Amino acid sequence: MKKVSDFFSLPNRKRILSQSFFFGVIATVGLISNSFSSSSKTYAQAPPVNNTEIKNYAQAVLAMEPARQKAFEEIKKLIGNGEIPKIVCNDSNSINGLPRKAQDIAVNYCTQSQKIVQDNGLGIDRFNKITIELQNDTNLKREVYNTLLRLQQTPDK
Known part of the structure; x- marks a missing residue:
């Protein structure tokens, strides 16, 4: 029988933090992918995702996360106690509803994220697919989860 303290051991905490990080990243990626999608939403059958694309995708997601957190914190400071609205990069209404300085932060983040995706060997359409x-x-x-974990453990590879 497991003791309560076993659930808070270092390996369990690492596993829980990794899983939480992964699901947070996937949720973030979902929002980001909406930001890059074009107005015509025709999705043909996508080719299977290969190992190189999985690695490139995971690297892009990891590279975007610090910028996302920074942008979120900066916008949060500007808005104060108010709720931060959902920001979708290709929806000008979601950005226009922000205070001017927050708009600049959001646009900068969107531009930076798009560049990160491209710098990691993926086109925006492929990233979204x-x-x-x-x-x-x-x-x-x-596979993406395991790649994210591996990249975090050996960031130079």
């Missing part, structure tokens, strides 16, 4: 696939493919989700 992989994000959509993640929502429907448990095996792909597991």
Whole structure:
């Protein structure tokens, strides 16, 4: 029988933090992918995601996360106690509803995220298609999760 303290051991905390991080990243990626999608939403059958794309996708997501957190914190400071609205990069209404300085932060983040995706060897359309696939493919989700963990443990590889 497990003791309560066993649930808070270092390996369990690391696993829980990793899982929480992964699900937070996937939620963030879902929002970001909406930001890059074009107004015409025709999704043909996407080719299978290969190992290189999985690694590139995971690297892009990890590279975007610090910028996302920074932008969120900066916007939060500007808005104060108010609720931060959902910001979708390709929806000018979601950005225009922000105070001017917050708009600049959001636009900068969107531009930076798009560049990160491209710098990691993926086009925006492919990044979005992989994000959509993640929502429907448990095996792909597991592969991306494992890649995220591996990249965090050995960031130079």
